[in-house]
Amino acid sequence: MTARRLLTAAVVVLLASAPAPAQTVSELVSARGKSTSPFAPIVAKANESTVRVRCDDKDTVLGTIVFADGYILTKASELKGRVTVRMADGTEEDAEIVAVHTPTDLALVKVAADDLHPVSFSSTRKVPVGNFVAAASAGTGPQSVGIVSVATRNLRGYLGVFLARIDPDKGGAKVDDVAPSGAAETAGLKKGDVICELNGKTITGEQALRKLLESFKPGDEVKLKLQREGKEIEKKLTLGGPGVPPTSGPNRGDIQNTLGGHRLSVRRTGFPTILQTDMILKPEQCGGPVVDLDGKVLGVSIARAGRVETWVLPSETITPLLADMKSGKYPPISLKKEENKADKKDDKKEKDEK
Amino acid sequence: MIVPRSARRVAPVRVLFAALLLAGIPALAADPVKWDAARTTAPDSPAELKAMQDAVHNVVVKCTPATVGVKLENEMVIKGKKLFSMAQGSGVIVSPDGLVLTAAHVISPEPPTPYKAGREVTLIVPFGSQVKEVKGKTLGVNRRMDSGMIQITEKGPNDGKWPYVSVAKAANIKKGQWLLTLGHPGGYEPGRPPVARLGRFQGLERYIRGVEMNLLRTDTTIVGGDSGGPLFDLAGSLVGIHSQIGPPLDVNLHVSTDTFKTDWDAMLAGDVLPYPPAKLGIVFDEKAKNPGGALVEEAIKDEPAAAGGMKDGDLIVKFDGKKVASPDDVRDILRKKKPGDEVEVIVKRDGESVTLTVKLGRK
Numbered sequence: 067m068t069a070r071r072l073l074t075a076a077v078v079v080l081l082a083s084a085p086a087p088a089q090t091v092s093e094l095v096s097a098r099g100k101s102t103s104p105f106a107p108i109v110a111k112a113n114e115s116t117v118r119v120r121c122d123d124k125d126t127v128l129g130t131i132v133f134a135d136g137y138i139l140t141k142a143s144e145l146k147g148r149v150t151v152r153m154a155d156g157t158e159e160d161a162e163i164v165a166v167h168t169p170t171d172l173a174l175v176k177v178a179a180d181d182l183h184p185v186s187f188s189s190t191r192k193v194p195v196g197n198f199v200a201a202a203s204a205g206t207g208p209q210s211v212g213i214v215s216v217a218t219r220n221l222r223g224y225l226g227v228f229l230a231r232i233d234p235d236k237g238g239a240k241v242d243d244v245a246p247s248g249a250a251e252t253a254g255l256k257k258g259d260v261i262c263e264l265n266g267k268t269i270t271g272e273q274a275l276r277k278l279l280e281s282f283k284p285g286d287e288v289k290l291k292l293q294r295e296g297k298e299i300e301k302k303l304t305l306g307g308p309g310v311p312p313t314s315g316p317n318r319g320d321i322q323n324t325l326g327g328h329r330l331s332v333r334r335t336g337f338p339t340i341l342q343t344d345m346i347l348k349p350e351q352c353g354g355p356v357v358d359l360d361g362k363v364l365g366v367s368i369a370r371a372g373r374v375e376t377w378v379l380p381s382e383t384i385t386p387l388l389a390d391m392k393s394g395k396y397p398p399i400s401l402k403k404e405e406n407k408a409d410k411k412d413d414k415k416e417k418d419e420k
Numbered sequence: 421m422i423v424p425r426s427a428r429r430v431a432p433v434r435v436l437f438a439a440l441l442l443a444g445i446p447a448l449a450a451d452p453v454k455w456d457a458a459r460t461t462a463p464d465s466p467a468e469l470k471a472m473q474d475a476v477h478n479v480v481v482k483c484t485p486a487t488v489g490v491k492l493e494n495e496m497v498i499k500g501k502k503l504f505s506m507a508q509g510s511g512v513i514v515s516p517d518g519l520v521l522t523a524a525h526v527i528s529p530e531p532p533t534p535y536k537a538g539r540e541v542t543l544i545v546p547f548g549s550q551v552k553e554v555k556g557k558t559l560g561v562n563r564r565m566d567s568g569m570i571q572i573t574e575k576g577p578n579d580g581k582w583p584y585v586s587v588a589k590a591a592n593i594k595k596g597q598w599l600l601t602l603g604h605p606g607g608y609e610p611g612r613p614p615v616a617r618l619g620r621f622q623g624l625e626r627y628i629r630g631v632e633m634n635l636l637r638t639d640t641t642i643v644g645g646d647s648g649g650p651l652f653d654l655a656g657s658l659v660g661i662h663s664q665i666g667p668p669l670d671v672n673l674h675v676s677t678d679t680f681k682t683d684w685d686a687m688l689a690g691d692v693l694p695y696p697p698a699k700l701g702i703v704f705d706e707k708a709k710n711p712g713g714a715l716v717e718e719a720i721k722d723e724p725a726a727a728g729g730m731k732d733g734d735l736i737v738k739f740d741g742k743k744v745a746s747p748d749d750v751r752d753i754l755r756k757k758k759p760g761d762e763v764e765v766i767v768k769r770d771g772e773s774v775t776l777t778v779k780l781g782r783k
Contacts, residue, residue: 104464195484195616196476196600198469213476213618222611243506276610322644326667344617344641346669359469373669374605374617374641 105200105208112202112355112363114154114183119161119175119353122147128204128354129175130366131182132388139366139384140353142166142173143333151177154204163398165391169283170379171333171368173398174391185355187381188362190218190341199343199378201367202355209354210376212345218380220339223282223305226250233271238262238293240272253303256294263291279305284336323372331369334377341365341378352376457655460596472598475654479600480616482656485583486513489544489608490526490570490648491553508607510614510649511543511570512658516581518572519688521680522648523663524561527568528692535561537690541570544608547577551610560687564694565633565679566663568648569687585650588657590636590676597621601640601672603649603662614649617641625673628664634679636660639670695758698780700725704747713737713768714747728778731769738766754780 115131119140129140129151138151138161149161159177166173195214203209226248230240238260244251261269265288269275282288282305290301324330331349341364343356352367356378365380390396453467455475463469490509495502509526513519520543528535539558544551559569576582593599599621602614619640626634638651642662651660651674660674683693701723705715712735719730737743739750740763757763759782767774 104462104466104469108466108469194477194480195613196473196480196618198473213616215615215617216612219611280611322665325665326669328669342615346641359466359473372605373643373665374615374646 103207105211106206108359108361109200109202109208109357110206111183111361112185112357113204113206115185115363116202116204116354117154118152118204119145120150120152120158121145123150125152125350127350127352128209128367130353130355131184132174133184133392134180134182136177136179136182137164137184137392138175138177140173140175141331141333141368142168142171143331144349144353145173145175149175151175152204153177153179165394165396166398167387167391167396169336169338170383170387171337172366172379172384172387172391174388174396185363187385188358188364189382190364190380191382193217193341193358193364198359199341199345199356199364200358201345201347201351201376202357204354209351210345210347212343212376214341215344215375216342218339218341218382220280221284221337222279223284223286223288224249225255225279225303226252226306227255229272229275234260236260237268237270239269239275249303249306253290253301255290255292255301255303258294259299260293261290262293262298263289265289283338325373328373330371334369334371337368337377337379339380339383340368341380342371343376343378344374345376347376455654457653458592458594458597460594462596472654476600476616476618479652479654479656480602483512483585483600483602483650483652484614485546486585487511487546487602487614487650488513488520489604490520490522491542491544491608492527492539492558494529508604508645509647510603510645510662512602512648512650512661513545513572513582513584514587514658515584516576516578518556518574518576518582519584520556520570520572521587521650521658521661521677522568522570523661523675524563524566524568525663526648527558527570528561528563531563535563535692537561537692543570543572544604545572546583546613560683560689560691560693562679562683562687562693564631565675565683566635567661567675567680567683567687585652585656585658587677587680588653588655588659589681590659590678593621593636593653593659595621595623598654599638599640599659600652600654601638601642601646601649601662602652603642603646605643605645607645619670619672622670628673634676635663635673636676638672638674640672641669642672691758697783698754698757698759698761699723699783700750700754700778701727701781702730704750706747711735712745714739714744714750716767724778724781725765728765729774729776730765730767730778734767734769734774736765736767737773738764740764759783 117129118125119127119129127141127144129138132139150158151161152158161175161177164174164176195217197214200211201209227241227250228243230242234240241259244255286305292299329349347370349370355363356365356367357363365378368379369377371377453471455471463472488511490511492507494505511520511522514521537559541556543554543556554574556570556572561568601617605615617640619638622637625637646662649662650658653659659677663675664673701720702716702725703718705717708715714736716734718732719726740753744750761780763778765776765778
């Protein structure tokens with residue numbers, strides 16, 4: 067019996083202490099308030115739309131003003147207890163959670179105000195890899211700067227299989243290997259299985275399966291029909307996603323991503339679409355606007371997702387939600403529901419595993 | 421750790437910039453500012469930021485097609501059971517016929533586990549508008565310096581040729597110089613092209629855990645999966661290959677391209693470096709003043725030098741075709757040789773020149 071483990075080749079970890087570095091990228095940011103940073107004028111306008119969101123009197127995360135009459139976007143999963151917002155003038159306002167949209171982890175909160183400066187969102191569709199980005203701060207200067215690491219992309223739901231390059235004569239996509247701790251392994255898929263149907267759609271080959279998967283998100287449930295040794299088998303599974311913690315124990319990726327004690331956002335997976343940057347933001351520094359060199363708001367920083375990445379929810383994902391969030395379509399009760407749903411899923415997994 | 425900050429202070433110009441932005445005054449310079457890839461200071465104006473952004477963008481466009489993922493199946497035997505693991509890393513194509521530079525630890529196990537070139541690997545490569553898996557075979561490695569080579573064994577997308585990057589001299593990089601990293605952090609992810617990160621050269625790490633490695637240190641963040649991937653200057657030339665990280669976010673270490681260049685032919689030939697040390701079997705007279713060569717106090721009996729005809733008192737004036745003035749000169753050359761190599765040695769003996777051939781032994 068062979069056990070298969072997927073190892074991501076370690077960048078070997080150097081654990082000896084390192085000498086003090088000279089100038090670093092963060093020098094470009096400099097401490098907030100230093101107007102010497104060339105990014106200070108670039109983020110100035112967006113800073114006026116950035117607030118501090120506090121929970122039980124503790125700075126928790128940042129917020130982005132989206133309507134002048136007191137509506138602020140922030141990171142839903144960070145909110146707990148008594149939520150207040152510290153405004154630009156230092157006053158602290160009680161905040162009411164008006165909406166929670168779980169796929170994007172956005173919450174809309176309301177404070178009593180009617181002359182706030184909302185951001186004006188710009189599409190990221192034409193923003194290429196390598197362009198500068200800067201995270202606004204609730205003060206002066208940027209919270210962080212960096213570049214676009216990966217242009218805006220839809221995050222695909224993962225089956226967690228390696229597919230054979232050559233399709234079987236009869237069609238379908240052949241499983242060459244099953245990634246450990248992935249959705250497929252959890253559901254009991256095996257090497258050699260041929261996936262012939264996904265949610266009732268016939269799979270003609272590996273490319274077709276990949277294309278079909280593009281329309282799914284991490285967390286989506288799908289039904290597969292497989293051919294195994296002449297028999298037809300049906301499997302139901304929940305798609306995984308990049309960075310989704312595996313079902314069994316930490317992997318080397320997690321260890322390296324938090325090496326040095328650098329914390330990641332608790333909710334850092336399951337987003338539908340993101341703009342990936344190399345900005346360094348702490349989890350509590352997410353939730354504010356992110357701008358390009360022209361000061362245009364490209365989106366809201368939504369998660370510190372790893373050692374090399376801070377994720378931004380792009381404008382084109384946010385703007386279609388705003389009116390519905392304001393009008394009550396996404397009541398905040400889903401915050402509590404998600405907790406219960408997670409418990410239910412764990413019970414179900416124990417039943418399915420053979 | 422206290423980071424020394426620049427003592428330079430610049431007068432506040434925030435208000436002026438804001439006024440310029442509001443007035444919508446177009447770029448003042450007649451010629452657009454171009455970013456000098458060798459520059460070691462930070463951009464300090466909107467025009468310079470734009471120039472740098474253009475440079476970064478050009479590097480991304482030029483170098484992404486040559487940045488690849490590498491997959492290798494490793495077999496281990498633990499408690500009598502065969503276990504397979506898949507190692508994933510990155511690499512970069514440096515020639516049109518598909519020569520790939522990567523990290524030794526992506527394609528070879530740690531010594532003393534033996535490694536032989538010629539292992540099959542799978543490379544994930546951009547192929548036109550798609551991504552394809554192609555086959556390659558491993559070539560040589562330097563397991564101390566963490567450098568390695570792979571040869572793609574399939575034809576490339578450009579009339580059979582592969583897109584490739586040029587290899588620069590890393591020794592010319594200066595502290596503060598801006599650099600760009602590409603790679604596949606976390607392993608190749610379908611739908612995600614190579615991930616770009618920007619940072620600056622922080623200095624050389626000569627020793628890692630007591631071993632001389634001469635790694636470049638930058639603050640372009642890298643993580644598992646990036647190993648073997650490329651580090652570029654802002655002219656788009658390759659200067660490093662990702663190797664290790666430290667706990668701080670600004671400790672990211674890359675094998676210098678100069679290391680690759682030193683071992684180039686040997687790695688192409690599939691050699692496993694570093695070679696075991698080569699032996700001469702000579703006791704030198706270290707105290708002789710200005711001998712005009714390396715003075716042999718004793719050519720030890722039955723050792724390689726003596727076997728080649730060397731005698732006590734010989735003055736080595738040329739070693740392996742190079743003039744030598746001291747025992748250290750001989751040692752420098754010897755370091756690059758391997759056991760079994762035959763070297764030509766010219767000595768002065770009793771006023772005459774004698775040419776010897778010495779077959780180097782193993783320490």
